Amino acid sequence: MDLKRNVAGMKPGETGVISGFSDDTLSAKLLEMGFLPGTAVRFNFSAPFGDPVCVSVSGYDLSLRLEEASTIVILS
Amino acid sequence: MDGNRKKIALVGKPNSGKSSLFNQLTGLNQKIGNFPGITVDKRTGITLLANREQAEIIDLPGIYSLYPRTLDEKIVAEIFADQKGEHFPDCVALVADATNLKNCMLLLTQLMDLKLPVVLVLNMMDLAAKSGQSIDIQGLSASLDLPVVMINARKGEGIQELKKVLSGSVVPSRKSVFQIGDEIKPLVRKIKEKFTLTTDYEAYHFLQQTESLHFLSREDRDYIEREAKAVNFFPHKYQGAETIMRYGFIQDLLNKVILKTSDPEWNKFSYRIDKVLTHKVWGYLIFFSVLFLIFQSIFAWAQVPMDFIDSSFAKLSNFLDQSFPDGPLFDLITQGIIPGIGGILIFIPQIAILFACISILEESGYMARVVFLMDKIMRKFGLNGKSVVPLISGLACAIPAIMATRTIENWKERLITIFVTPFMSCSARLPVFTILVALIIPENKLFGFFNYQGLVLMSLYLLGFIAAILSALVMKFLLKTKEKSYLIMEMPTYRRPKWANVGYTVVEKTKAFVFEAGKIILAISVILWVLASYGPGDKMQQAEEVVRFQSSQRQISEQELEAQISSTRLEHSYAGIMGKTLEPVIRPLGYDWKIGIALVTSFAAREVFVSTIATIYSLGSTDDEQTIKGRLKSEINPETGGPRYTRAVGFSLLVFYTLAMQCMSTLAIVKRETKGWTWPLIQLGYMTVLAYLSAFAIFQIMS
Numbered sequence A: 001m002d003l004k005r006n007v008a009g010m011k012p013g014e015t016g017v018i019s020g021f022s023d024d025t026l027s028a029k030l031l032e033m034g035f036l037p038g039t040a041v042r043f044n045f046s047a048p049f050g051d052p053v054c055v056s057v058s059g060y061d062l063s064l065r066l067e068e069a070s071t072i073v074i075l076s
Numbered sequence B: 001m002d003g004n005r006k007k008i009a010l011v012g013k014p015n016s017g018k019s020s021l022f023n024q025l026t027g028l029n030q031k032i033g034n035f036p037g038i039t040v041d042k043r044t045g046i047t048l049l050a051n052r053e054q055a056e057i058i059d060l061p062g063i064y065s066l067y068p069r070t071l072d073e074k075i076v077a078e079i080f081a082d083q084k085g086e087h088f089p090d091c092v093a094l095v096a097d098a099t100n101l102k103n104c105m106l107l108l109t110q111l112m113d114l115k116l117p118v119v120l121v122l123n124m125m126d127l128a129a130k131s132g133q134s135i136d137i138q139g140l141s142a143s144l145d146l147p148v149v150m151i152n153a154r155k156g157e158g159i160q161e162l163k164k165v166l167s168g169s170v171v172p173s174r175k176s177v178f179q180i181g182d183e184i185k186p187l188v189r190k191i192k193e194k195f196t197l198t199t200d201y202e203a204y205h206f207l208q209q210t211e212s213l214h215f216l217s218r219e220d221r222d223y224i225e226r227e228a229k230a231v232n233f234f235p236h237k238y239q240g241a242e243t244i245m246r247y248g249f250i251q252d253l254l255n256k257v258i259l260k261t262s263d264p265e266w267n268k269f270s271y272r273i274d275k276v277l278t279h280k281v282w283g284y285l286i287f288f289s290v291l292f293l294i295f296q297s298i299f300a301w302a303q304v305p306m307d308f309i310d311s312s313f314a315k316l317s318n319f320l321d322q323s324f325p326d327g328p329l330f331d332l333i334t335q336g337i338i339p340g341i342g343g344i345l346i347f348i349p350q351i352a353i354l355f356a357c358i359s360i361l362e363e364s365g366y367m368a369r370v371v372f373l374m375d376k377i378m379r380k381f382g383l384n385g386k387s388v389v390p391l392i393s394g395l396a397c398a399i400p401a402i403m404a405t406r407t408i409e410n411w412k413e414r415l416i417t418i419f420v421t422p423f424m425s426c427s428a429r430l431p432v433f434t435i436l437v438a439l440i441i442p443e444n445k446l447f448g449f450f451n452y453q454g455l456v457l458m459s460l461y462l463l464g465f466i467a468a469i470l471s472a473l474v475m476k477f478l479l480k481t482k483e484k485s486y487l488i489m490e491m492p493t494y495r496r497p498k499w500a501n502v503g504y505t506v507v508e509k510t511k512a513f514v515f516e517a518g519k520i521i522l523a524i525s526v527i528l529w530v531l532a533s534y535g536p537g538d539k540m541q542q543a544e545e546v547v548r549f550q551s552s553q554r555q556i557s558e559q560e561l562e563a564q565i566s567s568t569r570l571e572h573s574y575a576g577i578m579g580k581t582l583e584p585v586i587r588p589l590g591y592d593w594k595i596g597i598a599l600v601t602s603f604a605a606r607e608v609f610v611s612t613i614a615t616i617y618s619l620g621s622t623d624d625e626q627t628i629k630g631r632l633k634s635e636i637n638p639e640t641g642g643p644r645y646t647r648a649v650g651f652s653l654l655v656f657y658t659l660a661m662q663c664m665s666t667l668a669i670v671k672r673e674t675k676g677w678t679w680p681l682i683q684l685g686y687m688t689v690l691a692y693l694s695a696f697a698i699f700q701i702m703s
């Protein structure tokens, strides 16, 4: 079973390394914000209804929706 | 003259301190807040550089890269795309957040590739020091081949040094970072030649963002698009590759110059606060308590200064009335202008408190958490988490609130936000609300703590909010779009508000409100006074004689006669005729022709309501009672013999003013932001009909 994991499936406090993206249009923006393949991403916490989520990447905190987070593929 | 002033643009990522620096340089009071996306439009100011040379400083919205996604970002990208345009700067100061250089540098390397003269300004050096990070400035400057200056824009440290650098000649860096791929190089060169551009990278941007090159003709843009297609150029794919290449360079550089990477522990404090403020239960509880506190403070704390202003104006008016001789000009001053001005000055305390609260929410960094907290809920209503900011700042004024929607990427969500923001009760509604609430609700306290009047006021705000989100829900189903919606936003760290910034915002906004509203109120008061004092032909004279004749048949006192005459004269004046014409339409809502006059005058600006009724009732009575509230209280409904302002009438008016558009300036800004008259007209129609029907329902139910 080789299911690719993504940021949306992470648990609070968990870290992972970004390996790629599954959405081409969104990836351009995510790359600009510092989601680079090979960098570490940390899942901080999610909003009360589980969406959006707050993650740390490249040294700062970002909020993004689950939908966007699910396009960021990680190795962990 | 303007032409030879050096133009210096301040650019950088959102929330990096550009506007703070702008204020330090120009002495102006551009709005500042700890939230990404406070500035949404360009603003210029003048500074004096080290050699006493004047330079024009341009403050811009924040951007991460030259590839814009939102409207405010487009404003910046367009300035740099058109190098022959009037706003293209001679020199750029890139304001970077020194606590996190990495994502500030992406834009910097792009500007370097455009061969622009750039100064790298490292801001927030105080915070960088606190986080235990040190930067090798000389190494950074040498590697980038650029001048680097360290500042603290909050305190104004390092500004002289920056001015010195800016007054010298800043030359473009010789370093280039991004290598354009060989497969598209021939095309880039071709475009560069055709449009006589200076750099390859500029030509590359012509390829990337052809649609937004509004300064080119349609044919030219079509030409570029055809050529791009011919070589299989996909903008997004190339953008990603470019970003990765740039970050490669940046990472290498930062590894060399940052001597100790910041210690991840230092903002633990922020996390701990976040745990509480974004908690399932506490988060919402705290948010609603904050809102509740704001409303209570508006009503409770502001009362004392308001009563003072009110009675001072009544005294002034009374004093002038007695010391001036009778005559039309003096009447205009004592009965038209003074109550008119008093009618708005009295609200300074409330408006100041409101602006202060909103400013504190933004300065502390809490607003970004509210966006985070509310996004999921807002999406259910066709809005975006970021819509919270316009909705909350709409409590102060809809105009900046509607401009703040520029940070919302998605067109549909942005349009819905613009459409519903005017339902949020703005500060101009406060005068109307306060007067009417004080009139119909007793001053008692519930459990000795909650002020009844405060609770009613709060429910009016709630009504506005409910109208806003329900309208949003309706629009969500009516509007169709395939465009995706995003919420990718940096979370600023919590900071203690800088009180001077809060103070400036309060003073600036209150001043603007008083002067803007003051001008309109003054103008409309004068027009109204003329309309209420004169009538067509000798109608007013005739009516007066009829009253005199009729009363001579009966026994009535001198004072009663006077009152009857002045009210009959008003009825037959131009204003009276106006109100009378409208009366059949508004009678089902419980209003008479006098209120009709106020509805007409406040069509363009709702705050005029108070000064209008002040003028009308002072013309129509000879009462000694000089405060506006007192006059309204003593107004009699001739049909019932009871007071004119019953609870039903009062609530009907309150609901009407909560829901009606009644603001010309908002319509004008909506027209500008949606590029056409369609939306403002639909909005005007919708809000007026909704206000009318709701006021009708309330009045019929209550009476």
Ligand SMILES: Nc1nc2c(ncn2[C@@H]2O[C@H](COP(=O)(O)OP(=O)(O)OP(=O)(O)O)[C@@H](O)[C@H]2O)c(=O)[nH]1
Residues within 6 Å of the ligand: B013, B014, B015, B016, B017, B018, B019, B020, B021, B031, B032, B033, B034, B035, B036, B037, B038, B039, B040, B060, B061, B062, B123, B124, B125, B126, B127, B151, B152, B153, B154, B155, B363, B495, B498, B501
């Ligand atoms: N500690 C510290 N805070 C700063 C400094 N410069 C700015 N700030 C704070 O950072 C926040 C953002 O400042 P702004 O000047 O509004 O930033 P901006 O770049 O104009 O932001 P946008 O208009 O949203 O793009 C405010 O809360 C400032 O008080 C600094 O040197 N040190």
Ligand SMILES: [Mg+2]
Residues within 6 Å of the ligand: B018, B019, B020, B031, B032, B038, B039, B060, B061
């Ligand atoms: Mg700004």
